[in-house]
Amino acid sequence: MNKYKIIFVDIDWTILNHKIHDWDYESILALKMAQEKGILVYLCTARPYDSVVHTGLFDLFTPDGTICTNGGVAFVKDEVLFANNIPEDIVKKAEDIANKHSLVIEMSSETDRYFTADANIWVDEYFKSYAETIPPTLAYKNDHVSAMLLFAPEFMDEELIKELPPEIRYYRFDLYGVDMCYFENNKGNAIKRVLEHLSIKKEESIGIGDDYGDIPMFNETGLSIALGNGKEEAKQNATYIAPSIHEHGLALALKDNKVI
Secondary structure, three states: OOOOOEEEEOOEOOOEEOOOOEEOHHHHHHHHHHHHOOOEEEEEOOOOHHHHHHHOHHHHOOOOEEEEHHHOEEEEOOEEEEEOOOOHHHHHHHHHHHHHOOOEEEEEOOOOEEEOOOOOHHHHHHHHHOOOOOOOEOOOOOOOOOEEEEEOOHHHHHHHHHHOOOOEEEEEOOOOEEEEEEOOOOHHHHHHHHHHHHOOOHHHEEEEEOOHHHHHHHHOOOEEEEOOOOOHHHHHOOOEEOOOHHHOHHHHHHHHOOOO
16 A cells, blocks of 8 residues: 555646646656545645646646645645735735836735736746746735745845845745745645645655755655756755656656655
8 A cells, every 4th residue: 555645746847847848748647647546636836826727737637736826825626725815014015116126026816816017028038938828917905915926137136135024035936037925835834734634644745846945845745856857955855856857757756666
């Protein structure tokens, strides 16, 4: 009997290969095979839920749940388990700072997202790497926000970090993309809550990812798998290093660890 009961899997550069702008279909098949063996599979991503929907992933694969916005929101199937929304005053302050520097923020709620201003050069540069749909432009009106994606170049980091509220964790994952997360939200904290809800032990769980944001996930799962194409620090915090996404690393890792 397989000792693992649940897999938490990142999306970008783990099963979505941005070099070819397509899915690692072999690894998606491996996740389906795990489900057939009775193992739950949860997506665990920095993307907001609406962004995941627009990737088309749900047309290829039906997860048992989804953790999105870097742990800010969790779904069991398609029902919200929890949403840790950022306090309104912090969101407004971040928007004011972005407007001051003529920058755009993508605000994300449980199921929706929008831009705070029209797309600019930094948005265009970001979208050259990440195939995405551009959401509508709306003004922030004290609605639920669980995560903020800032489009800004690296040379602005020092100034922005100084100006932003200390409750915001400034995490650059791309030349033009910065996740601005509420300090309480990360993948690890979300996984702890999901495991508690499902009555599954940490040692019965697997976390698979590639980036700095996946390290908290690695810390809260029994078997942590870092893709070979991942960041060095992520690999240093994993218990198993898989081949790269270009070599179908996730599928090979699940086979090598006798999960499937």
